[in-house]
Amino acid sequence: MTAASMFKPDSRLDLVLDRVVDAPVDLLWEAWTTPAHLKHWFVPKPWTITHCEVDLRLGGKFHFVMRSPEGQEFPNTGCFLDIVPKQRLVWTDALLPGYRPSENPFFTAVLTFEPVKSGTRYIATAIHRDEAGRKKHEEMGFHSGWGTVLDQLVVYTKTMR
Amino acid sequence: MTAASMFKPDSRLDLVLDRVVDAPVDLLWEAWTTPAHLKHWFVPKPWTITHCEVDLRLGGKFHFVMRSPEGQEFPNTGCFLDIVPKQRLVWTDALLPGYRPSENPFFTAVLTFEPVKSGTRYIATAIHRDEAGRKKHEEMGFHSGWGTVLDQLVVYTKTMR
Numbered sequence: 037m038t039a040a041s042m043f044k045p046d047s048r049l050d051l052v053l054d055r056v057v058d059a060p061v062d063l064l065w066e067a068w069t070t071p072a073h074l075k076h077w078f079v080p081k082p083w084t085i086t087h088c089e090v091d092l093r094l095g096g097k098f099h100f101v102m103r104s105p106e107g108q109e110f111p112n113t114g115c116f117l118d119i120v121p122k123q124r125l126v127w128t129d130a131l132l133p134g135y136r137p138s139e140n141p142f143f144t145a146v147l148t149f150e151p152v153k154s155g156t157r158y159i160a161t162a163i164h165r166d167e168a169g170r171k172k173h174e175e176m177g178f179h180s181g182w183g184t185v186l187d188q189l190v191v192y193t194k195t196m197r
Numbered sequence: 198m199t200a201a202s203m204f205k206p207d208s209r210l211d212l213v214l215d216r217v218v219d220a221p222v223d224l225l226w227e228a229w230t231t232p233a234h235l236k237h238w239f240v241p242k243p244w245t246i247t248h249c250e251v252d253l254r255l256g257g258k259f260h261f262v263m264r265s266p267e268g269q270e271f272p273n274t275g276c277f278l279d280i281v282p283k284q285r286l287v288w289t290d291a292l293l294p295g296y297r298p299s300e301n302p303f304f305t306a307v308l309t310f311e312p313v314k315s316g317t318r319y320i321a322t323a324i325h326r327d328e329a330g331r332k333k334h335e336e337m338g339f340h341s342g343w344g345t346v347l348d349q350l351v352v353y354t355k356t357m358r
Contacts, residue, residue, distance in 0.1 A: 042256055042295040049297070094255075094279050095203055095287070117278060117296055118255050126256075130291050130298040134203040135278055135305040136210070137291040137326040141298040165298040 043146055045161050049170050051178045053160045055186060061149045061156045063193040065122045068147065073196070074100065077188035080181055087111075092119060097133035117144070124148050142169060158186065204307055204322070210331050212323045214343045219316045224354040226283045226310060234357070235261065238349040241342055248272075253280060258294035278305070285309050303330060319347065 045052050057064075067073040071088035078085050079102050086109060087101040095115050102110045115133045118126035130141035143162045150157040160182055164170045206213050218225075228234040232249035239246050240263050247270060248262040256276050263271045276294045279287035291302030304323045311318040321343055325331045 117292075126296060128292065128296060128298070130302065131278075131289065131305065134324070135287060135289060135307070136324050137289070137302040137305060137330075139326060141291065141302065144292065144296040144298060146296070163295070163297050165300060169298075 043161070045163075048167055049164050051162045051164075051170060051173055053179065053182045053186065054157070055183075056152055056154060056157050057186065057190045058155045059190045059193040061122050061151045063196050064149055064156055064158065064189065065125075067189055067193060067196065068125060073192070077185055077192040080184040081188065091133065092116060094119065095131075095133060095135050098127045114138070122149055141165065143173060160186075206322050206324075209328055210325050212325075212331060212334055212339045214321045214340065214347065215318070216320075216344075216347060217313055217315060217318050218347065218351045220351045220354040222283050222310045222312045222317045224357050225317055225319065225350065226286075228350055228354060228357065229286060229308065234353070238346055238353040241345040242349065252294065253277060255280065256292075256294060256296050259288045275299070283310055302326065304334060321347075 067077065069090055069092050071090050074088050074090070075085040078088070078100065082105045084103045085100055086103045087099070089097050089099040091097040093116065097113070098116055099111070099113045102112070104110070112129060113132055114127050114129035115131050115135065116125070116127045118124060125147045126144065128141075128144035130138055130144060132138050143164050146161040146163065148159045162173055162178060164173060228238065230251055230253050232251050235249050235251070236246040239249070239261065243266045245264045246261050247264045248260070250258055250260040252258040254277065258274070259277055260272070260274045263273070265271070273290060274293055275288050275290035276292050276296065277286070277288045279285060286308045287305065289305035291299055291305060293299050304325050307322040307324065309320045323334055323339060325334060
């Protein structure tokens with residue numbers, strides 16, 4: 037199995053957002069890996085992130101708490117699986133920090149960043165266990181949700197320098 | 198969280214085999230990461246390994262089929278999470294190759310190898326989701342099973358050179 041085939045999305049199981057955005061790779065990477073930045077763009081407004089932790093190493097903690105406009109909080113905890121600065125970031129909620137299998141595995145996220153003439157080609161892939169997982173994520177609004185936060189991220193990068 | 202605390206076993210959830218063995222680190226590493234070697238020692242005899250695949254990279258496949266003396270086959274598929282040659286090998290069945298969450302997550306294995314005067318300090322830690330997982334693994338014979346295959350591994354290394 038080559039690296040390309042290992043991560044080739046399966047349309048039955050996976051969801052993909054693939055866009056070219058007007059932002060440089062280095063700012064996208066920084067915004068993705070810094071809690072103080074993540075809070076500004078990582079959930080579709082008016083949702084907010086009330087808490088975020090990033091321990092950027094293999095098996096390290098990725099934790100965030102999303103808060104609905106009604107005030108309900110949704111904590112998420114997972115860990116990082118692969119970290120290639122400014123190229124690839126992989127994390128999952130199937131394993132807790134230190135690689136402990138989690139109670140409620142849902143998906144693994146693979147983010148890739150590639151510099152192109154007009155900015156960055158950004159590909160976010162959500163990898164699910166089964167078709168039901170993919171459908172659930174789709175119904176939760178993967179495409180509009182991840183698209184909206186990418187828009188927010190690009191706008192946010194303009195304020196970073 | 199430091200690296201040490203991230204992997205500090207939790208006695209309620211984890212199982213640990215910690216022994217100093219009369220075998221050099223390089224042979225233990227080679228025997229652990231090569232299918233042709235794994236087949237010789239990886240299950241307590243008279244069980245056998247009928248098939249084994251090792252794709253030694255992050256997210257790469259670790260697959261083996263155990264066969265009972267009665268001829269029943271038990272396939273296992275997981276992926277590698279951390280690979281520090283001759284020092285640390287981490288794999289899990291909670292994620293399939295390419296990091297897809299699996300149907301039946303059971304445990305993550307952390308193997309560490311440390312050269313000492315008389316050979317190698319070998320620590321195998323099995324990390325479970327919950328107490329029930331730890332108990333099940335204990336009842337399946339973790340301590341005698343992993344101890345037996347370590348004995349087999351040490352004997353096998355004598356034939357490798």
